[in-house]
Amino acid sequence: MSPIVVVSNLHKYFGRLHVLKGVSLQVETGEVVCIIGRSGSGKSTLLRCINFLENPSQGIIEVDRVRVVAGQQSRETDQLVHEVRLRTGMVFQEFNLFPHMSVLENVIEGPVTVKKMDRRRAIEIADMNLERVGMLWKRDEFPARLSGGQKQRVAIARALAMEPRVMLFDEPTSALDPELIGEVLAVMKKVAEEGMTMLVVTHEMGFAREVAHRVVVMADGQIVEDETPERIFSSPQHPSTVALIERYRASETTLHETPGSHKYPRTNE
């Protein structure tokens, strides 16, 4: 079976800053890949290049057999980028729910506006996905009245409602209060168990360890390690990975001594 996401030799410059230095990555259907690394390692940029929120400077992105060669400006490229975006769902650190729309309207917005889906059908799909993330009971609320964890769960439902082939998570729990992280990770775990292909940029080492099939470590714009979680946690190779694992272990012990700490200890820079 051919991989569903293929990134080949991807480069990204911000002005003169070389942020991605030839990244290649393949993800199989149903695979959950966590991307870890220190801030500035390029992990978020890599994720954002996959659905072209950042324009890659050079390289090739292929999602579900839609192939886009970077650095070209043409109507066909725009069309291909659109196709890629239809096949990917994105969850942001800052949720980015539409504040002028209710929870339900947020979730049907994509299907109705982009896919031109019949409103009634879109509502059925929205209800199903809100149920999936445990937010159906808040379907008529406005985002301002939700907690951070609830907002993020709605944002996940909004992305799922487009029925993407791949879900991209860009540090989905980094903006959350510690006590709200667990509910979001639980939803992500559920989505992963239902067979969704996921790329997750995260600091949640516990989540990576428990849910990921593969952990990709980035440092200085390159992938420095790409292994199963078992291997990463038991015998990290690259100094960057070693440092991340050490910090995780340290926070794990301190956190376990603190009553009420959440289930997945985080490592921050």
Next chain:
Amino acid sequence: MPNVSDEDKETQSQALGERLYAAELRRQRAFRTHVGLSWGILFLVLMFLFSGQELTLGGFQFSTIRLDFEFVQKNLAFVGGGLGQTILISILSILLATVLALVAALGRLSNFPPFYALSTFYVSLIRGTPLYLQIFFFFLALPQLGIILPGFVAGVIALGLNYGAYMSEIFRAGLSSVGKGQREAALALGMTPGQVMRRIVIPQALRFAIPPMGNEFIAMTKDSALVSATGFVQELMWRSTKVGRASFKNLEALIMAAMFYWVMTMILSYIQGKIEEHMAKGDR
């Protein structure tokens, strides 16, 4: 020493909270009452100044301004009849201004050089010339080019163009207030740039812009008085100068118009305040 239970402490601290809150409410109410009374006094003083009283204080003789109330009574309906025109001009002009302001603001944020240039050129030209001149331009200068506009139309176009230029800043702020994350979320869903604007950015920018637009509308009801200069639009100002000049009662005539403008502004400001309150509450 009586034994104070936790429950008693709880009720006590609650009672204290209630007392403090009630005192705070009393202070707020007292402030509002005093402001209201002072307004009343200031109004009475103003009324007194125009009451036409003759006063003798010690050896000094004072006389307050004497108005011809018969004239006022006779012409009140005529001058007040201009309110409709004033409001109509303001509404039509604000509609035109809103459209222009939105387009100019989009141009200002555009990456397309001609559109950006057009927007900045328009704003610069309009803000660099007096509104009074612009009204005369459309009414007096255009006929020389064979374009003859009625005073009403010239006035609406000039006011609309003028306010559009100033209001474009409001819309620009509104559009800029919509975070980058909103656009990204919409793009990630697969929306086209046009859909992102229409569905996500503009609705949020409008919410942001509605309170300042209210202020612009209130200002416009008064600037609409300049349209009277064309001499062919029977709005408040034109009517008051007409009757004032005809019988050398400009004082009374202008005071009448001033009262109409003032009361109208107070009503509009009140409505504006209510809208703002409502927007603050509905934290959508």
